[in-house]
Amino acid sequence: MKYMEIEGLVERDLGYRRIQCTGRGSYVISLPKEWVLNLGLEKGSQIAFRVLEDSSLLLTPRSILEGRRKAEERSLRRYCLVVSAKDDPKSICRKIISLYVISAELIRVRFREGYSSKFRLPIKNLVKNMLLGSEIIEETPEGMTIQILINHPVFPVEKAIRRMAILALSADRDSIIALKDMDEELIESVIDSCSDVNRLNLYVLRQLKYYLERNLYKELGFKTPKEFLGYRIVANNIKSIADNAVNIARNVKNLKRLIEGQVLFLKEVLDEEVYSQILEFNNFAHQLFEDSMKALFKRNYNLADSIISKIEGSIGIENDLTGLISSKRLDPNISSIMRLILDNSRRIMEYSRDIAEVTLNRSIEEVVIPEAR
Known part of the structure; x- marks a missing residue:
């Protein structure tokens, strides 16, 4: 033997x-x-x-197998975070986020010497607004206990990413409409949508890490572990769309305050020609992004390849729009927001290209037969 x-x-x-x-x-x-x-x-x-x-x-x-899993749960998924008066609440929240991402199931926050007043509200807001599936199940003067209740199969990673994309594109569109309508509620809804996207992004990170550490890539529909990185890129790009939308919304909000406070006087807020053409360009960017997501989930190499070709052929459109904005005598505040919207639309196209390239890399061996040795 x-x-x-x-x-x-x-x-x-x-x-x-x-x-x-x-x-x-x-x-x-x-x-x-x-x-x-x-x-x-x-x-x-x-x-x-x-x-x-x-x-x-x-x-x-x-x-x-079950003994191994129980031992793993006991040793890896329960954490105790000791907090002292000199600690920064933001730093403590970042530690909790990191524990959430690495698949912690129970996080005990213990306040040293009972000092807790400046930490409780930030932690509660974090759990409520950022950590999907988390609840504070115990709270005493000495500490707080956070439990992550959501089960991975209940909300799979693909579904979470689809939801992220819908929210991010909706926020981007609403931020542009807000410029025309100066709608305060619409501006706030963009900010809320971004918070939801960030929450889902942390959850996707948590899921990907959970499956990667256990080599369970096939359970996610992946053919190799390399595809984890591709999905991480996708989630990060979607988050960036939402972040950029918030940037536009906040600029619109500041513009609205200048107008209402009579600090800025405008005969008309928008030039319809510029606005309509930028909106059309934004629609084109959105369609490319939606197609790139479709190609990703269907592992469609040809669709992903065609998306990259369309993006390469659209450079002239962006240059024409930049020239149009420059040719108009727009107020600098309006002009800067228009350029910001144009830049964000271009970024969405770049993200579409990134996602299309992820699809090419994960599906190339399905369209090109490896040569026999």
């Missing part, structure tokens, strides 16, 4: 065994008797089967 040292463990070579075929077309192979007896297995014991990337088969008794 041969022995090999692998990752600090002794792996034994048990030789070859023949596959038997039953009368009903099932295939059967016997387990090594010594292995069964050593593990205390008997008739009816359950064994988990897992196909590895090289097509080899890994067999693990259920008792070992």
